[in-house]
Amino acid sequence: MAPLRLSLACWDYDRVKAIEDGRVRPEGIELTFLNLRVEETFFRQLRYKEFDISELSLSSYVLTLNDPEPPFIALPVFPSRMFRHQSIYVNLKAGIHSPSDLAGRRVGTPEFQMTAPVWQRGILEDEYGLNYDSPQYFTGNVEPSTTERTEKVPLQLAETVKIQPIPKGKCLAQMLADGEIDALESATAPSTFGTHPDVGRLFPNAKEVEQDYFKRTGIFPIMHVIAVKRSVLRENPWVARSLTKAFASSLEYAYEAIHARGALRYILPWMQFHVEETQAALCSEGNDKWWQDGLTPQNIRTLDKFLEYSFKQGLAKKKWEVKELFAPGSLDAFVL
Missing domain, CATH: 3.40.190.10 (Periplasmic binding protein-like II)
Structure with missing residues (x-):
């Protein structure tokens, strides 16, 4: 059977680069990767719904859930996080x-x-x-x-x-x-x-x-999610799991790149020390990865706090539960 052709609009972060350049291919899907800055992606997707899959502002995505028929549903993939x-x-x-x-x-x-x-x-x-x-x-x-x-x-x-x-x-x-x-x-x-x-x-x-x-x-603020048109998943529910697994594989390539020491992959002369400092500040004992997708306990805590803020500030129509944000097929992609 021919692969399903879908478009993905996302900035070319290190954690999605392997999807953009084809080192990682989601099973059963032929992706057209559109490398767009976030403001353009958000505007075009929220206003015109141009893409099958896109990076979206976490806040804007949560607000689309106020619609009687929400147009998107997210994957537990967080391409942007940042302390504010x-x-x-x-x-x-x-x-x-x-x-x-x-x-x-x-x-x-x-x-x-x-x-x-x-x-x-x-x-x-x-x-x-x-x-x-x-x-x-x-x-x-x-x-x-x-x-x-x-x-x-x-x-x-x-x-x-x-x-x-x-x-x-x-x-x-x-x-x-x-x-x-x-x-x-x-x-x-x-x-x-x-x-x-x-x-x-x-x-x-x-x-x-x-x-x-x-x-x-324990909160490392989540800024963006990957969201899929619900119309795509209604016809192809397997897409959620396939995409989520692909993003997880791409994230591993990003970790591999920053740990390379034979030559610098990035123009940061003290990259090794920055990595060590980040691990010391953000990683628990036995875990060397500070940027993780999926519904880990830390991510659940982070998302729940954001949902509390969104509701309290008069944005979300209700205090959503974390699992309500995500496509069911994407939640078991991390269960091996």
């Missing part, structure tokens, strides 16, 4: 010395529903007592753009949330430098960080703060 204390920026003249000082302040965020700010608001509330609805939020482009940035998914937020778009022609990076906003919660660093003397991090020692956060909570 490091990407909260402040105007250094605004008198913000601790997270609690953000109460009542003007905080920029590209989109309220973006995964990174959902994590940031939740962490600031859990860890520092800053109610998620206490700042005044301003949404829009981080950098100058000819198009206005709007929420990719319609929102119905609580009346206590104070939120408004920034004026046309403005961008959050420059507004932060000019003192028009006091802080920025984002996924990307604003161009004014490192180039303008008044822009710095809320947590200057972010690395130490993030390592302490992980040590206490």
Whole structure:
């Protein structure tokens, strides 16, 4: 039987590179790999549903579950994870010395529903007592753009949330430098960080703060999932297991590459020491892999916390259970 032809839109991360270049081929599937940056993938998939399979923002994916007939279902594959204390920026003249000082302040965020700010608001509330609805939020482009940035998914937020778009022609990076906003919660660093003397991090020692956060909570925030059109799985339910196994194999190639020592695979001269430091900070005894897919206890804890934040912040219509997010056929792909 001829293989099933499917399209996959995803950035070419090291953990999916073996799928892109063909070293790993999902059984029974002929994939067309579309190497797209995440913003383009998210916009095209959420707006037009162009791809059979795609990387998706965890937050946006969870919001699609609010639909009467959700268009996608996820695999327990997490192509993007990132600690987010490091990407909260402040105007250094605004008198913000601790997270609690953000109460009542003007905080920029590209989109309220973006995964990174959902994590940031939740962490600031859990860890520092800053109610998620206490700042005044301003949404829009981080950098100058000819198009206005709007929420990719319609929102119905609580009346206590104070939120408004920034004026046309403005961008959050420059507004932060000019003192028009006091802080920025984002996924990307604003161009004014490192180039303008008044822009710095809320947590200057972010690395130490993030390592302490992980040590206490066991949470390595998940940013993105791989999502499949439900229409594809209705006709071919086996696809979920095949794809999940392929992503697991591709992840092993990524580990193999960073452990290579005969010559440097990447332009990082102290890669070995960085790997050792990461293992020491994030790995438990007997486990040398800090980036894992599937519903491991750590991943369940991480996803459950995000689902708590999404519901509490008025985004998800209910507090979803972790297993409700994923295609059943994908959950047994890790059972050998």
